[in-house]
Amino acid sequence: MGKFKLFWKDNGIGYLFLTPWLIGILTLTAIPMGASLYFSFTSYDMFNAPTWIGFDNYTSLFSDPKWLQSVKVTVIYVFFGVPLQLAFALFIAVLLNKGIGGLRVYRAVYYVPSLFGGSVAIAILWRQIFGGNGLVNNILGKFGIDGINWISTPSTALYTLIILMVWQFGASMVIFLAGLKQVPIELYESAKIDGAGPMKQFFKITLPLITPVVFFNLVMGIIGAFQAFTPAYIVSGGTGGPLNSTLFYTLYLYQKGFTQFAMGYASAMAWVLLIVIAIATAIVFATSKKWVYYQG
Amino acid sequence: MKRNLLLLSMIALAFLLLIGCSSNEDAGETNEGESNDNSSENASENDADEQIEISFSWWGDTGRHEKYNEIVDLFEEEYPNIKVDRQFGGWEDYWDRLTTQVSGGNAPDVVSMHQFYVSDYARRGALHVMNDMVDSGELDLSDFPDAALNSGKVGEEIVMVAKGITMPGYVYNTAVFDDLGVDYPGYDWTWDDFVDKAYEIKEAMGEDGWAFEDGSGGQLQPRFRYFARQSGQDVFTDDGKLGFDEQVLTDWWTMWDNMRQDDVIPDASTSNEYEGLPLEANMFATKKVAILGLPANQMYLYEEQMGEGEINIVRHPHIEGGPNGEYIEGAYLSITEASPHKEAAAKFIEFFVSNEKSVKIFKTEQGPPAGTEASNLVMEDLTPPEQRAVEHIQNTVELSEPAPYAPEGINEVETLFADNAEAIAFGQKSVEQAVTDFMSEARSILGE
Numbered sequence: 001m002g003k004f005k006l007f008w009k010d011n012g013i014g015y016l017f018l019t020p021w022l023i024g025i026l027t028l029t030a031i032p033m034g035a036s037l038y039f040s041f042t043s044y045d046m047f048n049a050p051t052w053i054g055f056d057n058y059t060s061l062f063s064d065p066k067w068l069q070s071v072k073v074t075v076i077y078v079f080f081g082v083p084l085q086l087a088f089a090l091f092i093a094v095l096l097n098k099g100i101g102g103l104r105v106y107r108a109v110y111y112v113p114s115l116f117g118g119s120v121a122i123a124i125l126w127r128q129i130f131g132g133n134g135l136v137n138n139i140l141g142k143f144g145i146d147g148i149n150w151i152s153t154p155s156t157a158l159y160t161l162i163i164l165m166v167w168q169f170g171a172s173m174v175i176f177l178a179g180l181k182q183v184p185i186e187l188y189e190s191a192k193i194d195g196a197g198p199m200k201q202f203f204k205i206t207l208p209l210i211t212p213v214v215f216f217n218l219v220m221g222i223i224g225a226f227q228a229f230t231p232a233y234i235v236s237g238g239t240g241g242p243l244n245s246t247l248f249y250t251l252y253l254y255q256k257g258f259t260q261f262a263m264g265y266a267s268a269m270a271w272v273l274l275i276v277i278a279i280a281t282a283i284v285f286a287t288s289k290k291w292v293y294y295q296g
Numbered sequence: 297m298k299r300n301l302l303l304l305s306m307i308a309l310a311f312l313l314l315i316g317c318s319s320n321e322d323a324g325e326t327n328e329g330e331s332n333d334n335s336s337e338n339a340s341e342n343d344a345d346e347q348i349e350i351s352f353s354w355w356g357d358t359g360r361h362e363k364y365n366e367i368v369d370l371f372e373e374e375y376p377n378i379k380v381d382r383q384f385g386g387w388e389d390y391w392d393r394l395t396t397q398v399s400g401g402n403a404p405d406v407v408s409m410h411q412f413y414v415s416d417y418a419r420r421g422a423l424h425v426m427n428d429m430v431d432s433g434e435l436d437l438s439d440f441p442d443a444a445l446n447s448g449k450v451g452e453e454i455v456m457v458a459k460g461i462t463m464p465g466y467v468y469n470t471a472v473f474d475d476l477g478v479d480y481p482g483y484d485w486t487w488d489d490f491v492d493k494a495y496e497i498k499e500a501m502g503e504d505g506w507a508f509e510d511g512s513g514g515q516l517q518p519r520f521r522y523f524a525r526q527s528g529q530d531v532f533t534d535d536g537k538l539g540f541d542e543q544v545l546t547d548w549w550t551m552w553d554n555m556r557q558d559d560v561i562p563d564a565s566t567s568n569e570y571e572g573l574p575l576e577a578n579m580f581a582t583k584k585v586a587i588l589g590l591p592a593n594q595m596y597l598y599e600e601q602m603g604e605g606e607i608n609i610v611r612h613p614h615i616e617g618g619p620n621g622e623y624i625e626g627a628y629l630s631i632t633e634a635s636p637h638k639e640a641a642a643k644f645i646e647f648f649v650s651n652e653k654s655v656k657i658f659k660t661e662q663g664p665p666a667g668t669e670a671s672n673l674v675m676e677d678l679t680p681p682e683q684r685a686v687e688h689i690q691n692t693v694e695l696s697e698p699a700p701y702a703p704e705g706i707n708e709v710e711t712l713f714a715d716n717a718e719a720i721a722f723g724q725k726s727v728e729q730a731v732t733d734f735m736s737e738a739r740s741i742l743g744e
Contacts, residue, residue, distance in 0.1 A: 046399040047420035066715075132569050152568035154722055238392055242568045243722050244715065258396045260708045261420070 040267035050264060057268035067269070069244050070252040073158060074226060077248065078280075081165040082221040086214065089169035093176035094202070107174065114170035122164070123234030127151055130160045151235060154243040161231050161246060172217040179213030180206065211292045219284055226277050229254070249273055350637045350644060351381035351404035355390035356661075357575050359597060363661055367654045371647050378640050388572055395707075398422050398632065405635035406644055409456040409628040411447070412517055415701045417630070418450040424631040424638055426454040435642040437667070439650060444666035447624050450701055456628035457645050462593040462663030462685075463625060463692040464518040465612060466508075469598070471605025472586050476500040481587070483610045487523075490613040491555065497586045498560040507560050508587040509579055510567045512552035513717020516710050519589055522612045522621030523548050525699070536703030538738050542731050549727045553720055561585075564721035576601055591625065592688045593663045596681035607681055609688045622692050623699035627662035660685055705741045712737055 015022075040057055042050035061067050096106055116122050129135045130150035137147030150156045187205050196204065207214075229250040232240060240247030240255070249269070257266030354364055361384050368380045383404055385393065391413060397403040398417065409417070417423050429435040430445075437445060437457065448456040466481070473480055478500050481493050494507035501507075511519045521531050523544065530539040555561045562570075562579070570579050580588035581601050590598075592609055599607040612621055629648060631641045648654055655670040660682050664671045678686065716734045719725040725733070 045420060047422055132566070149565050149569050152565040154724075237388065237572045239714075241571075241718065242565065243718055243724060255711075258399060259392055260705075260711075261395070261399070261416070263399070 036267040036270055039264050040271050042264045044264040044267075045261040046263050047261075053264070057265050058272070060265075061268065061272065066244065066247065066252060070240075070247045070249045073240075073245065073247050074228075074249040076158060077162060077165070077228060078222060078225040080159075081162045082218065082225050084162065085166045085169050086172060086217055086221060088166050089172040089217070090176050090214075092169065093173045093180055094206070096173075096177060097180045107177065110173055111170035114168045120230070120234050123231050126160065126164050126231070127235055152242050154245040157236075157242055157245045161228075161235065164231050165225065165228070172221065175213055175217055176210065179210040183209045208293050209295065212294060215284070215288050215292045219281055222280055222284065223277055226273065226280070347377050347379065348637055348640055349379040349381055350406065350635070350640050351383060352406040352644065353383040353390070353394070353404040354408040355387045356384060357386070357597065359600075360384075360661055363657050366657050367648060370651070370653050370657075371644060374647065374651075375640075375643065378643070380644065386572070386574070398634075401634055403632040403634060405632060405637055405641040407630050407632060408459075409630040411625060411628070411699075412515075412702055413706065414456060414628070414630070415450055416704060416706055418453070418455045419704050422633055423455040424633050424635065424641075426457070426631065426642070427452075429638075429642050430454055434639070435646055436650070437646075439667040439669050441666070441668060443624075447626060448628055456630040457649060458666035459627045459629055459649060460593065460658070460660065460663030461624060461626040461666055461689065461693065462591045463622065463689045463696070464589060464591045465609040465688055465692070466587050467580075467590045467595055467598065467607050467609045468587050469583075469602055469605040469607055471602075472583055474605070476586065478586075480608065481610050485610060485613050486616050487551065487613045488616070491551065493587070494555055494560045495558070498558075501586065505579075505584040505586070506562050507555070508585045508589070509570075510552060510556060510561050510564070510721060511589060512549055512556075512721065513714045516706075516713055518612065518625065520548055520713075521623075521699070523615075525621040525623070526615040526618040528619055530700060532700050532702055534700045536700075537742055537744055538709075538735070539700070542735055545731050545734065546727060549717065549720055549730060552717075553727055556721060564718065564723075567721065568718075591663070592685040593660050595685045596660075596679060599681040607684075609684060611688075611692060620695045620697065622696040624693060624696050625663075626666070663689060703742060708741050709738050712741070 039050055041052060041054060043053050043056075044050035092110055096103060096110070100106070113122075127134075131137075132147075132149035132152070134150075136150065140147040148156065150160050183206055187209075188201055191201050191205060227250055228248055232246040232248040232251050233254070236242075236246045236251075238251075238255075240251050250273075253266050253269045253273070256262045256269065352368065354360070356364070364384065365382060368382055372378065372380060381404075383393075390408070394403065394407060403422070409423075414423070426435060430437055435457070440458070444458050444461065445454070447461070448454055448458055468480065470480065476497065478493075478496055482489065485493075497507040516531050524531050524540040527540070527544045527547075529541065529544055533539045552561065556563065562585075570577075570584075575581055575597060579585045581598060588598075589612075590609070595607045595609060599605075614621060629645045631638050631645070635641055648658075649665060650667055650670055652673060655665050655667075655673055656677075658665060659674045659678065664686050665674060675686070712734055716725065716730040720727055720730050
């Protein structure tokens with residue numbers, strides 16, 4: 001009792017201030033997560049009581065061709081999308097860091113796509129740009145090239161979504177810009193005296209010094225890309241088509257849970273995704289010792 | 297002292313937040329849990345002073361949204377204490393949203409329903425069984441012919457009430473056919489005629505378009521279902537198993553695949569591009585195709601949209617010497633089991649299907665009204681395309697025979713059907729391969 005009183009005296013106020021957040025995390029995150037873990041071991045259609053089936057949901061994932069397809073699509077999306085987006089963000093950040101006039105305006109302009117990027121309107125715009133009579137094909141037409149319908153062709157549909165992701169480079173760009181500002185100018189000056197060109201300066205000075213920022217952006221990018229949903233949902237009209245070529249993991253999860261009433265199966269999918277993201281992040285963390293350089 | 301005051305007010309705020317959250321939840325729970333008691337306590341929701349709100353959802357296009365909003369306005373005038381929240385959108389989004397709402401426990405009180413999907417909801421207990429309401433006259437459907445009332449039953453339970461009865465067919469625009477110099481299709485035609493007509497149209501159209509949209513996949517009904525029934529089978533059996541064999545499916549997909557290979561119908565990527573577009577942008581309205589499979593009640597929309605020629609309808613093609621494929625289709629209203637205001641919901645449904653002003657706005661929006669008096673009321677002032685639709689519906693309803701309700705898992709089987717049809721269209725699977733894949737997976741979904 002005395003101990004509790006002491007604890008309360010020291011920390012009570014802190015917990016009181018935390019109350020709103022605690023309520024939030026309990027009711028919106030912790031309890032639903034616990035429930036979904038339980039459901040993942042059951043057959044549950046959301047109307048009738050769940051029945052316990054052990055690991056059946058998990059084992060049947062691996063013999064479900066659509067699940068395998070959704071894994072493939074998502075891995076391609078993460079594997080190509082994230083590095084491309086980071087490279088592009090870094091490229092623009094380096095350009096903007098040259099101290100050109102009106103930097104603030106440019107920064108805002110380039111950031112805008114990330115604000116709208118996940119929205120329905122942009123996904124619809126994308127359908128127009130890459131459609132059969134869209135902008136891309138109009139430009140190609142000027143050069144006498146007959147374009148295809150990029151979004152309705154299974155072999156290209158996913159790549160239009162990767163481009164959409166790359167286009168939303170603004171958030172990581174702003175973080176890169178902040179990182180670039182931290183690189184001491186003296187280093188460049190002495191490098192110049194030693195005769196290093198801009199490329200050499202970038203690879204020998206800039207890149208090594210901003211590896212912590214690259215690391216951060218990479219982790220956030222991977223986590224975000226694994227969970228991508230809106231672009232595929234809107235661009236494919238919720239089907240993941242054509243021919244399941246944009247069947248993102250989360251989209252298939254949604255279809256299973258909410259249109260086919262297989263909530264147990266969907267919960268199992270969610271937990272597998274969580275584990276995969278955790279592993280991917282852990283791998284990046286493990287390798288980080290070899291390539292991330294912390295100053296001082 | 298000052299600091300303590302601040303502290304105190306923060307604590308008070310935190311508690312208020314806590315209490316605010318929990319009391320809301322409590323209210324929600326009692327409403328849902330004791331809805332039956334509630335409705336018997338406030339036995340007369342309509343003349344009580346208590347303001348209540350019910351919600352009503354439907355699918356359709358802009359024209360329908362205007363009509364239904366008008367009907368709802370009239371209802372609110374008649375029952376000033378009931379406010380109706382309206383939720384509407386296109387057909388495809390509608391079903392996605394409804395499953396999400398129902399499973400999330402926030403489905404509208406009154407939902408629009410369809411025979412093909414009703415069992416997915418009814419068999420899981422998501423829809424209110426209305427037998428007692430109908431027997432007691434609380435929901436007065438005495439004007440409904442037995443056939444219409446029965447079409448809203450799953451087993452013996454009345455789970456939905458018909459807004460309108462409709463029948464599908466294939467429609468064409470006379471102006472488009474005249475321009476092409478192609479003869480109109482005959483009202484009773486066979487699938488062989490259908491294919492012949494396709495080649496004839498394509499020849500006349502050249503590079504400008506195709507005969508009709510790719511009908512090989514998508515939904516299981518009406519197209520494929522007619523074909524299966526005309527082959528003496530059906531998509532499902534009464535006990536919820538797959539109702540057709542490999543041969544029927546092979547014939548079906550081969551017929552479409554041949555036409556696709558000859559460029560008589562659009563290639564897969566073009567079909568995909570036009571999928572789910574609104575009426576004014578779809579292939580028929582923009583004259584990319586000359587024939588369209590359509591429920592008769594929507595004919596007038598295309599006649600208005602296209603602005604020239606008449607939209608005429610012919611029967612679904614049939615198999616020479618085979619049985620009829622026709623079965624009754626319609627659009628229905630259901631009350632959800634979780635609704636806290638079932639009585640007001642029933643009043644709304646009754647108003648919708650039988651109030652004189654309401655049915656005069658409805659006319660044949662989703663087919664002629666099911667009630668005898670209501671359907672007589674609307675017959676007086678129909679436009680020509682609406683008259684043609686009613687005529688077609690009357691003709692084909694006479695030929696119709698009952699069709700089994702879809703089993704649970706219909707959503708999954710339908711996706712499988714669409715996926716395999718698409719795989720053929722994109723040349724990823726042979727017809728043979730797709731048939732084998734579909735049959736084995738569909739049987740395992742339906743527990744065979």
